[in-house]
Amino acid sequence: MxxxxxxxxxxxxxxxxxxxxxxxxxxxxxxxxxxxxxxxxxxxxxxxxxxxxxxxxxxxxxxxxxxxxxxxxxxxxxxxxxxxxxxxxxxxxxxxxxxxxxxxLPVISKDIYELGVKVGISPFQRPSENIIPGKLKLIGAPWSFLSKTRLGECYDLLLLNEKGELCEGSFTNVFLVKEETLITPYEASGILPGITRENVLNLASALEMKVEIRKVMAWEAFVADEIFLTHTSAGIVPVRRLESKVLIEEFPDGYTRILMDNFEGYVMTREDNWKGIKL
Amino acid sequence: MxxxxxxxxxxxxxxxxxxxxxxxxxxxxxxxxxxxxxxxxxxxxxxxxxxxxxxxxxxxxxxxxxxxxxxxxxxxxxxxxxxxxxxxxxxxxxxxxxxxxxxxLPVISKDIYELGVKVGISPFQRPSENIIPGKLKLIGAPWSFLSKTRLGECYDLLLLNEKGELCEGSFTNVFLVKEETLITPYEASGILPGITRENVLNLASALEMKVEIRKVMAWEAFVADEIFLTHTSAGIVPVRRLESKVLIEEFPDGYTRILMDNFEGYVMTREDNWKGIKL
Amino acid sequence: MxxxxxxxxxxxxxxxxxxxxxxxxxxxxxxxxxxxxxxxxxxxxxxxxxxxxxxxxxxxxxxxxxxxxxxxxxxxxxxxxxxxxxxxxxxxxxxxxxxxxxxxLPVISKDIYELGVKVGISPFQRPSENIIPGKLKLIGAPWSFLSKTRLGECYDLLLLNEKGELCEGSFTNVFLVKEETLITPYEASGILPGITRENVLNLASALEMKVEIRKVMAWEAFVADEIFLTHTSAGIVPVRRLESKVLIEEFPDGYTRILMDNFEGYVMTREDNWKGIKL
Amino acid sequence: MxxxxxxxxxxxxxxxxxxxxxxxxxxxxxxxxxxxxxxxxxxxxxxxxxxxxxxxxxxxxxxxxxxxxxxxxxxxxxxxxxxxxxxxxxxxxxxxxxxxxxxxLPVISKDIYELGVKVGISPFQRPSENIIPGKLKLIGAPWSFLSKTRLGECYDLLLLNEKGELCEGSFTNVFLVKEETLITPYEASGILPGITRENVLNLASALEMKVEIRKVMAWEAFVADEIFLTHTSAGIVPVRRLESKVLIEEFPDGYTRILMDNFEGYVMTREDNWKGIKL
Structure with missing residues (x-):
């Protein structure tokens, strides 16, 4: 290269x-x-x-x-x-x-989309927005690379902030689905507001899903109906298992499936994703 | 070089x-x-x-x-x-x-030892030990370099953690003297436990000063009789002014002066500082 | 009675x-x-x-x-x-x-208005608004009566919340004056928003003073030019000394003096203080 | 009476x-x-x-x-x-x-022992030990009675502290069982260390169960195998459901059952429970 x-x-x-x-x-x-x-x-x-x-x-x-x-x-x-x-x-x-x-771009195994991935809760904390502005995308954020050293079999580890609020993975954003509502942590909890996260939120609105961007306590993830992660390289990644809680028995379905099926078509045609690029 | x-x-x-x-x-x-x-x-x-x-x-x-x-x-x-x-x-x-x-080694101006330096309170927070282990001496700790971008006329900015406890400067450790007691933040507040800090603590004990290593609330610095910083390059640096509070009218004196006068002699002869080095 | x-x-x-x-x-x-x-x-x-x-x-x-x-x-x-x-x-x-x-109504000694009072920092914490809504005026709030058991020579003790922010006294609200600005903690820090506090804020605005209602870190009180307390029984009480920091050498002056001189006249004639009472 | x-x-x-x-x-x-x-x-x-x-x-x-x-x-x-x-x-x-x-003593319905009870997470926080000493058993602790006003169908609501740690119910202590270990929050999280809690811990040790008294993050309750509450009036109360998570399908079993079966015999014969009382 x-x-x-x-x-x-x-x-x-x-x-x-x-x-x-x-x-x-x-x-x-x-x-x-x-x-x-x-x-x-x-x-x-x-x-x-x-x-x-x-x-x-x-x-x-x-x-x-x-x-x-x-x-x-x-x-x-x-x-x-x-x-x-x-x-x-x-x-x-x-x-x-x-x-x-x-x-x-690493080739993503189809398995992660069809079976979902395992994620855990990180033993490290992510400071909330008050302590470190989440928007700072820095090489070497300690909570992020410390979490990556402890991945084990997990695709990613979810970070909580010092108040026990759910923030994000070490390289992903996180979404919950609960009672037909798409939920994702707000910026005040301390997150990097990802471009893929933004596209998913826009897509969900376009699909007329109910969306909540708010403080999410970590325990809420354990009563969610569905969980998925988002990041640039892989798009939407369904979560099969969170710690010992199994979310997906067979294939991802529900809102996760709908968003996955529509994601590429949506982002490819949405104008603001291609601003300034001659197609 | x-x-x-x-x-x-x-x-x-x-x-x-x-x-x-x-x-x-x-x-x-x-x-x-x-x-x-x-x-x-x-x-x-x-x-x-x-x-x-x-x-x-x-x-x-x-x-x-x-x-x-x-x-x-x-x-x-x-x-x-x-x-x-x-x-x-x-x-x-x-x-x-x-x-x-x-x-x-940068030549340190004699002024800083004779007049003391100005320090401020950083607008950024340092996560406490629970969030990020203080011992991790990482290039790129955000609170540290963000503070350095805001130094202005200050020699260093003091960082508080998310509980309002005094931690350390962006490249220094901090000591207070109050009522004939030498006080420095404990590791649980979130500090890098510096080698110079350790030498100063040992020296103070050798001089039979009363020493407290404990949680120090930020406001305590503003009722201290003396404040000084320590770091490898400059040793002990007396503080003339903390925000608008003036600590030194003429020359540094008190415990700060005693420790400065004895520091080099002490560290030069203390064996564990030269372990493994053929003198 | x-x-x-x-x-x-x-x-x-x-x-x-x-x-x-x-x-x-x-x-x-x-x-x-x-x-x-x-x-x-x-x-x-x-x-x-x-x-x-x-x-x-x-x-x-x-x-x-x-x-x-x-x-x-x-x-x-x-x-x-x-x-x-x-x-x-x-x-x-x-x-x-x-x-x-x-x-x-207990007779207030003139001394407290002419000399100011001593206040300290409470060893107890007041939970911030997120933990306990400040507006709940409850008999038996532990931080308040625990502080009262430790008053010693102090008129009141100032409470910090779990983030090191200045909140209020155990039975008073607190104001700082710094660089010709009147500053008082905002409700998010965890305060009981007192009626006297509200009247003082209105009076200050009527007098065209610059006013800031905001997060106030505890250490800011130690670089304030003036501090005063407010509560129903005594109105505006100037602070002579905060811990070992002396604020008033002779008589209260500055903004504190101006607000004290105008307080009674203002509250007596302001209509909303007498709403529903036949004068 | x-x-x-x-x-x-x-x-x-x-x-x-x-x-x-x-x-x-x-x-x-x-x-x-x-x-x-x-x-x-x-x-x-x-x-x-x-x-x-x-x-x-x-x-x-x-x-x-x-x-x-x-x-x-x-x-x-x-x-x-x-x-x-x-x-x-x-x-x-x-x-x-x-x-x-x-x-x-109110008669406790047998149902709660045979079917277990429903509990939720309180919308109110309990300050951790640092803020308010947990041992203070005060009439009028706001987090406790505020929680009681929101019980709905729940037997009790579990309180988290400001760090997202699990503390206790509004009138109960809480235990988890996970991987053949009995787990209960430590005092630093902010709990009233109940007498029944202490008896259960002693009983568990006598039965050679593995016991952990430690910081318990709230989300851990959602991956527990069993949960039960303890309080003076009712002893050990098994939890059937925590928010939408079902823990008990039929009857309580596992460690909860063993502890329930042995509780009364144990406390009745343990000497320190009857100290100073002429039997």
Whole structure:
């Protein structure tokens, strides 16, 4: 793969940066993960806007080029990196350095969609919004990578905040379905408001589902009828089992199934996911 | 300067590492900062032990060589990097990669010792020990670098945890003196238990000062008689002013002065600070 | 004194109620404290409304008569209890039982207005609004009476909530003045929003003072220029000393002085303090 | 019934006390609930000791007579109040006034033991031990009586603290059974450590069950195999349903059944439950 490193395209083996520098020692790493559909970057403008807001909050917004410039760099990389599979692109602001790291989008096993995945409750806590703004998408958030070291057989671990509220997984957002209502934690609990989460919420509204975005106590997940996770690489991932509670006996159904069946069609045609990209 | 990068010594300008890798994306960066006195690494064994405990907690302890090997690498670097000033050495575990980054120890202005520094209260919170183990010395702890972006005229900003308890500065530990007692926050509040902090506590005991290591509510700092900060590079730093409260009218005195006067002599001769180093 | 006990007027020595009953065992005691000015009940409608809201929250609103009936009972008691001093009237809902308890308003020493009082920080916490609604004015709130057992030389002790935010005293509300701004904790921190507090806020606005009603961290009180307390019996009480911090060297001045000088005139003429009372 | 009111025995209809007094206005009400077995007061010494500790904490210990005096008063009342049923005796310290209130122990429906009861999660929070000491058994704890106003069809509602930890019911302690381990919340979460709870823990140890007294997150109750409640009047009460989660399909079994079957025999013969009572 070719990657954009500061100001030039370099192959994987040469994608090095000097680490004898302030940004490395201070650990200022903002990032976004973008995927392609049909070799076009999905929701790039949304990712860009989120990164820009973070960069402004951190005072490093000058390091980020304008959207048009970024979009043309991203497209240039997609052009260069010809493969049969879709791509996953990390946009990283390492201090003042812009990095675009390309790799093949991992192939997701069909099993996770047909059988659902196992998730657990993380032994680590995620600070609520009052303590650390959830929007800060930082490489190295400790609760996130500590959770990843304890995954075991689980697809992801759900993080609670210091008040016992359900927040998110270590790399996913979480949704519950209970009494024909789609429920997801609000931002005050401390979540990264994911692009896929936003698309699912919009889709649910378009399908006229009842939606609640609110404080969700962790125990509510254990009386939910359905649970699913969302993240960029895999979209909607149904949960078969939460700790020892079994949610899915056979195939995912209910709201989860409806949302999964409609997701790709919806996001592919929704205009704001393709803003600024020449189709 | 020469730096040890993974497995070789490289000058600053060539101190690069490949970032198209898991450790970079996951943001697993543990580190320690060591300084020299008389060109010998201070308290290296203590720093090593702390790093080892973190590495074990994170499951990357295999990436850290044994102490003797590390000590001889550190000494080798000191030999190579001949300067008139003392050195500051960052020992970094970037995933499985060991880095030793050398630079001159910044010359500390005498003013800060003679006049004291200004500190403020950080607008950001530090999670307490229950949420994030304080011992994790991570590059990129958000509360720390967010605080550093808001320093203004302050030497450092003091962080409170989610319960309003005083924790530490963004790169320092904090001590209060009140009614002839030396007080410092306990680890449960969420602090990095610094090597200089430990030396100061030992020195205070040797001087038969009354010492309290306990929960310290933030407001207690505002009725303290004296406040000082500690960190590796500068030792003991007296505080002249906390927000709008003036603590020092002329020169630092009291316990702060006594500890400053005795600090270097004490740490230079205390055996456990030089364990494993051939003097 | 004559008191209204359930359905009859009784002298102090006969003011007994049967305690072999549900309401006593359950401890359901809502109350308000009203004072007179010129033998007229001050802000009775405001106290009534607050009591009604509490009673509704507790599901005992049927035990409270309509405002007109209550006002005529209160006036009847004032008529009966002829003294040279003003009165303090406790309106209590003990389960379904209405009690009106009369006593002379304690004479407040002029010293507290001319010299200010000493206050401390309570060793007990007050739960924030999320845990216990602050508006519940309950006989027997533990944080309040525990604080009262520890007053020592202090006029009152200030309570912090579980986040280290400043809330209120055990029987007072608290105000800070800092940089020509009047600051008082908001309801989310967990306070009883006092009638005197409300009058002071209105008065400050009428005087075109800058006012902030917001989260106040406890340490902010220690960098305030002025502090004062408010409660029904004594109005505005200036604070001379907070823990070891001295705020007033001679006489209270600044905003505190201005508000004290204007308080009685303001509340006596402000219409909503006398709503429903025939003057 | 005859009740001991301050210094004399009075029938229910005359059991009144004067409320024009400090203790009533301050709301200082400590209490214990004791039941009889075979018309003897159960665990009276334990209740006495707990009440004494509370009274000391509140500074009203002088109002409590010595144990021997209290025991002979309690026995005197039992003698006087002859009924066919067992008795429930409330020992109340209302300020400096000692009250002993007698009533028949309510007959517990056999259904609750054979079918189990429904419980819910309270919408109110119980402050953790740090905020309000759990041992304070106060008439009028707001979280407790607020929960009781919202019981609906539930036998009791379980209270969480501000961290999302499971504490206790509004008048019960709670136990979980999971993987052949008996689990109950520790005191730091904020519980009243009940006498029945203590007897159950001792019984479980005597039966060589594995026991954990620890922080229990609320969600753990939803993956428990069994749940039961304990309180003085009813002993061990199995839980059939927690919110929408069904725990018991037919009859209670497992550890709950074993403990229920052995409870009465155990407490009746365990010496420390009858200390100071002449059998």
């Amino acid at each position: 070719q990657n954009f490193i500061v100001n030039q395209w370099l192959p994987d083996e040469d994608s090095s940066i000097n680490i004898k520098s302030d940004w490395f020692v201070k650990g200022l790493f903002l990032y976004e993960v973008v995927r392609t559909y049909n070799r076009l970057p999905f929701a790039l403008k949304k990712h860009y806007d989120r990164l820009l807001r973070c960069a402004e909050y951190m005072g490093v917004e000058k390091a980020l080029p304008g959207f048009d410039r970024l979009a043309s760099l991203v497209m240039e990389g997609i052009e260069m990196n010809r493969t049969n599979s879709e791509l996953r692109i990390r946009i990283v602001l390492a201090g003042q350095n812009l990095l675009l790291l390309y790799e093949e | 020469q730096n040890f990068i993974v497995n070789q010594w490289l000058p600053d300008e060539d101190s690069s590492i490949n970032i198209k890798s898991d450790w970079f994306v996951k943001g697993l960066f543990l580190y320690e900062v060591v300084r020299t006195y008389n060109r010998l690494p201070f308290a290296l064994k203590k720093h090593y032990d702390r790093l080892l405990r973190c590495a074990e907690y994170m499951g990357v302890e295999k990436a850290l060589p044994g102490f003797d090997r590390l000590a001889s690498l550190v000494m080798e670097g000191i030999e190579m990097n001949r300067t008139n000033s003392e050195l500051r050495i960052r020992i970094v575990l970037a995933g499985q990669n060991l880095l030793l980054l050398y630079e001159e | 004559q008191n209204f006990i359930v359905n009859q007027w009784l002298p102090d020595e006969d003011s007994s109620i049967n305690i072999k009953s549900d309401w006593f065992v359950k401890g359901l005691f809502l109350y308000e404290v009203v004072r007179t000015y010129n033998r007229l009940p001050f802000a009775l409608k405001k106290h009534y409304d607050r009591l009604l809201r509490c009673a509704e929250y507790m599901g005992v609103e049927k035990a409270l008569p309509g405002f007109d009936r209550l006002a005529s009972l209160v006036m009847e008691g004032i008529e009966m209890n002829r003294t040279n001093s003003e009165l303090r009237i406790r309106i209590v809902l003990a389960g379904q039982n209405l009690l009106l308890l009369y006593e002379e | 005859q009740n001991f009111i301050v210094n004399q025995w009075l029938p229910d209809e005359d059991s009144s006390i004067n409320i024009k007094s400090d203790w009533f206005v301050k709301g200082l009400f400590l209490y214990e609930v004791v039941r009889t077995y075979n018309r003897l007061p159960f665990a009276l010494k334990k209740h006495y000791d707990r009440l004494l500790r509370c009274a000391e904490y509140m500074g009203v210990e002088k109002a409590l007579p010595g144990f021997d005096r209290l025991a002979s008063l309690v026995m005197e009342g039992i003698e006087m109040n002859r009924t066919n049923s067992e008795l429930r005796i409330r020992i109340v310290l209302a300020g400096q006034n000692l009250l002993l209130l007698y009533e028949e």
